[in-house]
Amino acid sequence: xxxxxxxxxxxxxxxxxxxxxxxxxxxxxxxxxxxxxxxxxxxxxxxxxxxxxxxxxxxxxxxxxxxxxxxxxxxxxxxxxxxxxxxxxxxxxxxxxxxxxxxxxxxxxxxxxxxxxxxxxxxxxxxxxxxxxxxxxxxxxxxxxxxxxxxxxxxxxxxxxxxxxxxxxxxxxxxxxxxxxxxxxxxxxxxxxxxxxxxxxxxxxxxxxxxxxxxxxxxxxxxxxxxxxxxxxxxxxxxxxxxxxxxxxxxxxxxxxxxxxxxxxxxxxxxxxxxxxxxxxxxxxxxxxxxxxxxxxxxxxxxxxxxxxxxxxxxxxxxxxxxxxxxxxxxxxxxxxxxxxxxxxxxxxxxxxxxxxxxxxxxxxxxxxxxxxxxxxxxxxxxxxxxxxxxxxxxxxxxxxxxxxxxxxxxxxxxxxxxxxxxxxxxx
Amino acid sequence: xxxxxxxxxxxxxxxxxxxxxxxxxxxxxxxxxxxxxxxxxxxxxxxxxxxxxxxxxxxxxxxxxxxxxxxxxxxxxxxxxxxxxxxxxxxxxxxxxxxxxxxxxxxxxxxxxxxxxxxxxxxxxxxxxxxxxxxxxxxxxxxxxxxxxxxxxxxxxxxxxxxxxxxxxxxxxxxxxxxxxxxxxxxxxxxxxxxxxxxxxxxxxxxxxxxxxxxxxxxxxxxxxxxxxxxxxxxxxxxxxxxxxxxxxxxxxxxxxxxxxxxxxxxxxxxxxxxxxxxxxxxxxxxxxxxxxxxxxxxxxxxxxxxxxxxxxxxxxxxxxxxxxxxxxxxxxxxxxxxxxxxxxxxxxxxxxxxxxxxxxxxxxxxxxxxxxxxxxxxxxxxxxxxxxxxxxxxxxxxxxxxxxxxxxxxxxxxxxxxxxxxxxxxxxxxx
Numbered sequence: 001x002x003x004x005x006x007x008x009x010x011x012x013x014x015x016x017x018x019x020x021x022x023x024x025x026x027x028x029x030x031x032x033x034x035x036x037x038x039x040x041x042x043x044x045x046x047x048x049x050x051x052x053x054x055x056x057x058x059x060x061x062x063x064x065x066x067x068x069x070x071x072x073x074x075x076x077x078x079x080x081x082x083x084x085x086x087x088x089x090x091x092x093x094x095x096x097x098x099x100x101x102x103x104x105x106x107x108x109x110x111x112x113x114x115x116x117x118x119x120x121x122x123x124x125x126x127x128x129x130x131x132x133x134x135x136x137x138x139x140x141x142x143x144x145x146x147x148x149x150x151x152x153x154x155x156x157x158x159x160x161x162x163x164x165x166x167x168x169x170x171x172x173x174x175x176x177x178x179x180x181x182x183x184x185x186x187x188x189x190x191x192x193x194x195x196x197x198x199x200x201x202x203x204x205x206x207x208x209x210x211x212x213x214x215x216x217x218x219x220x221x222x223x224x225x226x227x228x229x230x231x232x233x234x235x236x237x238x239x240x241x242x243x244x245x246x247x248x249x250x251x252x253x254x255x256x257x258x259x260x261x262x263x264x265x266x267x268x269x270x271x272x273x274x275x276x277x278x279x280x281x282x283x284x285x286x287x288x289x290x291x292x293x294x295x296x297x298x299x300x301x302x303x304x305x306x307x308x309x310x311x312x313x314x315x316x317x318x319x320x321x322x323x324x325x326x327x328x329x330x331x332x333x334x335x336x337x338x339x340x341x342x343x344x345x346x347x348x349x350x351x352x353x354x355x356x357x358x359x360x361x362x363x364x365x366x367x368x369x370x371x372x373x374x375x376x377x378x379x380x381x382x383x384x385x386x387x388x389x390x391x392x393x394x395x396x397x398x399x400x401x402x403x404x405x406x407x408x409x410x411x412x413x414x415x416x417x418x419x420x421x422x423x424x425x426x427x428x
Numbered sequence: 429x430x431x432x433x434x435x436x437x438x439x440x441x442x443x444x445x446x447x448x449x450x451x452x453x454x455x456x457x458x459x460x461x462x463x464x465x466x467x468x469x470x471x472x473x474x475x476x477x478x479x480x481x482x483x484x485x486x487x488x489x490x491x492x493x494x495x496x497x498x499x500x501x502x503x504x505x506x507x508x509x510x511x512x513x514x515x516x517x518x519x520x521x522x523x524x525x526x527x528x529x530x531x532x533x534x535x536x537x538x539x540x541x542x543x544x545x546x547x548x549x550x551x552x553x554x555x556x557x558x559x560x561x562x563x564x565x566x567x568x569x570x571x572x573x574x575x576x577x578x579x580x581x582x583x584x585x586x587x588x589x590x591x592x593x594x595x596x597x598x599x600x601x602x603x604x605x606x607x608x609x610x611x612x613x614x615x616x617x618x619x620x621x622x623x624x625x626x627x628x629x630x631x632x633x634x635x636x637x638x639x640x641x642x643x644x645x646x647x648x649x650x651x652x653x654x655x656x657x658x659x660x661x662x663x664x665x666x667x668x669x670x671x672x673x674x675x676x677x678x679x680x681x682x683x684x685x686x687x688x689x690x691x692x693x694x695x696x697x698x699x700x701x702x703x704x705x706x707x708x709x710x711x712x713x714x715x716x717x718x719x720x721x722x723x724x725x726x727x728x729x730x731x732x733x734x735x736x737x738x739x740x741x742x743x744x745x746x747x748x749x750x751x752x753x754x755x756x757x758x759x760x761x762x763x764x765x766x767x768x769x770x771x772x773x774x775x776x777x778x779x780x781x782x783x784x785x786x787x788x789x790x791x792x793x794x795x796x797x798x799x800x801x802x803x804x805x806x807x808x809x810x811x812x813x814x815x816x817x818x819x820x821x822x823x824x825x826x827x828x829x830x831x832x833x834x835x836x837x838x839x840x841x842x843x844x845x846x847x848x849x850x851x852x853x854x855x856x857x858x859x860x
Binding site (some may be wrong): 096334341345353354355356357358362366372377380381383385386389391392393394395396397398399401402404 | 540557608741744747784814815
């Protein structure tokens with residue numbers, strides 16, 4: 001998708017805080033899309049109650065770009081909005097205390113939720129989170145519980161607090177019944193994003209690949225973004241068999257993937273062992289991936305993993321491979337390929353050795369016997385040493401022989417120890 | 429004086445020996461007054477029969493010598509001590525262990541200035557250590573002295589009886605051993621093992637110094653840490669983390685006390701030749717001052733060997749030029765020389781093709797497994813023996829109220845949290 005269209009589509013597809021966050025993210029990370037994204041974000045902001053972010057963007061975060069566009073802070077609007085918001089807060093809090101005196105559970109819950117909504121709209125996600133969590137004691141039905149959990153999860157995602165996400169997703173999944181596929185889908189997507197954020201790509205891929213199109217929500221993450229994150233994680237972390245099972249043969253996720261034809265083609269190419277095609281598609285997709293807030297910091301690592309996996313899978317069935325042919329299959333040159341292979345061999349990812357004279361890579365079937373003998377011998381030595389050390393230590397402690405500052409018997413200590421070597425000059 | 433002499437010559441039974449020690453201790457003043465004539469007193473005494481008398485007399489004699497400083501007299505003293513240490517009676521030493529180990533220390537001090545004195549001191553001190561120790565597993569203050577003498581005489585092999593013994597028992601009343609003696613013993617053992625080129629075992633020995641119960645850092649521990657770092661690099665090409673049972677006083681501060689060495693370990697682990705050379709040049713003066721220049725040099729060559737080995741695991745053939753640049757060696761000739769040396773010593777299986785300027789690495793499959801298997805059997809036996817010891821200790825400790833009370837209540841103060849729980853320790857060991 002071309003840049004300008006992308007910005008437009010985000011502006012159309014998302015609502016609320018997620019829309020602003022995304023547009024600002026693009027404005028901050030792409031010089032060429034900065035202006036349109038910024039303009040749309042500010043339009044959206046000035047229709048909301050989020051005066052804090054509005055001021056922050058214009059005065060600090062993107063002050064330069066705003067100046068270029070000739071945008072100045074509308075102080076009167078900020079003041080009026082703040083006042084209006086404060087009135088609303090006062091009103092809800094009044095309602096809340098009234099509900100509390102009359103012990104009306106449902107009213108209390110709804111007041112807390114309203115307060116949470118208001119804080120969320122003001123951009124104070126921390127306060128919103130607190131309000132939503134307070135509503136928890138007044139939930140009477142499972143639906144309330146699931147709703148509360150979803151609210152908390154949304155706020156936690158906006159705050160970037162992903163440990164919270166996982167605990168509340170688990171809570172909601174316990175409470176929810178199968179009758180709410182959309183809710184469950186959204187929760188699953190959030191859990192997947194949380195795993196992605198903590199760099200557990202395999203778990204993220206599995207979670208996200210379970211999502212169907214109804215898992216997207218305009219407030220948080222769209223089906224297309226789920227496909228991007230899930231597809232890339234799957235490509236990087238799942239084995240070929242898993243890739244087929246959980247991605248290619250899963251109809252709902254396939255439908256999602258069709259929204260991102262490039263990534264779908266890349267996955268298909270990988271599965272068909274056409275690695276050069278796969279990597280080319282991925283390279284072409286990269287600018288777009290980098291503009292995805294959830295993926296941004298992981299893109300390079302994920303792409304490197306895909307490449308490594310491709311190299312390993314390519315080499316796996318062979319006993320010997322011509323490096324020239326391999327370089328062609330990965331559209332790279334010999335020295336670069338050799339360097340990559342050396343790195344992989346050194347860290348033990350592939351078991352092979354390189355014949356530079358013939359330009360051939362030999363697979364090395366590990367000879368386990370000698371290695372395990374050696375390992376056993378080493379373990380034996382270590383055991384003997386550890387046991388000896390333990391005996392000595394316990395005996396020292398029993399006799400209360402501990403190195404103390406005022407060691408009466410210390411006659412010069414290590415100064416003496418060190419000087420033996422120096423004075424006598426024995427060769428060590 | 430005459431009463432003392434008769435007391436010494438007449439004592440035969442253990443009870444009499446005990447009484448003799450009490451007499452001698454109370455009469456030390458008298459002995460001091462007759463210090464110069466003690467040589468005559470010693471003349472008729474024989475080492476095995478009159479061990480106690482000789483120990484006291486020679487101790488006083490040494491104090492007098494330190495003031496006089498006469499050389500021929502010192503040589504007589506050393507001679508007498510030698511005979512005593514070689515033939516001391518174990519049964520009598522039980523009553524005066526402190527005096528005996530003090531005498532051993534003095535013996536070494538006076539022996540060193542004599543021609544080839546260190547060499548002459550090794551055997552008597554070894555015998556003395558064996559005589560003083562209640563069992564071959566006990567540590568005495570004399571052990572460290574014997575090792576020190578062996579190191580100064582550069583006869584590392586002579587120290588093997590101590591190096592190969594399982595020295596783990598402590599008996600303070602019988603041997604007068606202190607924490608300081610135990611540290612020195614393992615420190616010197618490490619140095620002797622370095623002399624024997626057994627770096628892996630040397631590292632283990634230094635590690636025993638680092639893991640001894642300690643409330644403060646002292647210079648033996650710091651010196652041991654430096655040598656431990658170097659030996660680990662030479663033997664296993666990496667510095668392991670200190671065991672978790674090491675005292676906090678050590679784990680927390682020892683690194684900063686030996687910065688030049690942690691730098692070296694860091695450079696080694698980075699696998700960058702240039703970085704290592706830079707550290708070597710930067711801290712050369714420190715290494716020299718610490719007397720570790722030789723070990724550091726061996727570290728540098730271990731690094732080069734490690735590079736070559738890594739390449740041999742990665743490549744089947746590699747041009748010498750590439751080999752040199754990948755391993756950070758100066759030239760292809762240098763790389764070839766190192767490669768040949770390693771191949772000759774059996775550390776690597778490789779060939780050099782001079783015509784094409786290529787190194788060929790054979791499949792690296794270590795030495796024959798028969799040899800390994802024999803080694804395994806030996807190790808199994810050691811392990812079983814040690815496990816039995818651990819079990820015995822465990823049972824003994826479970827019934828030792830004073831030890832349990834001490835480690836449980838004082839545990840934190842002594843920094844013994846980790847070595848606490850001999851239960852855990854023994855069980856862990858048993859299942860390993």
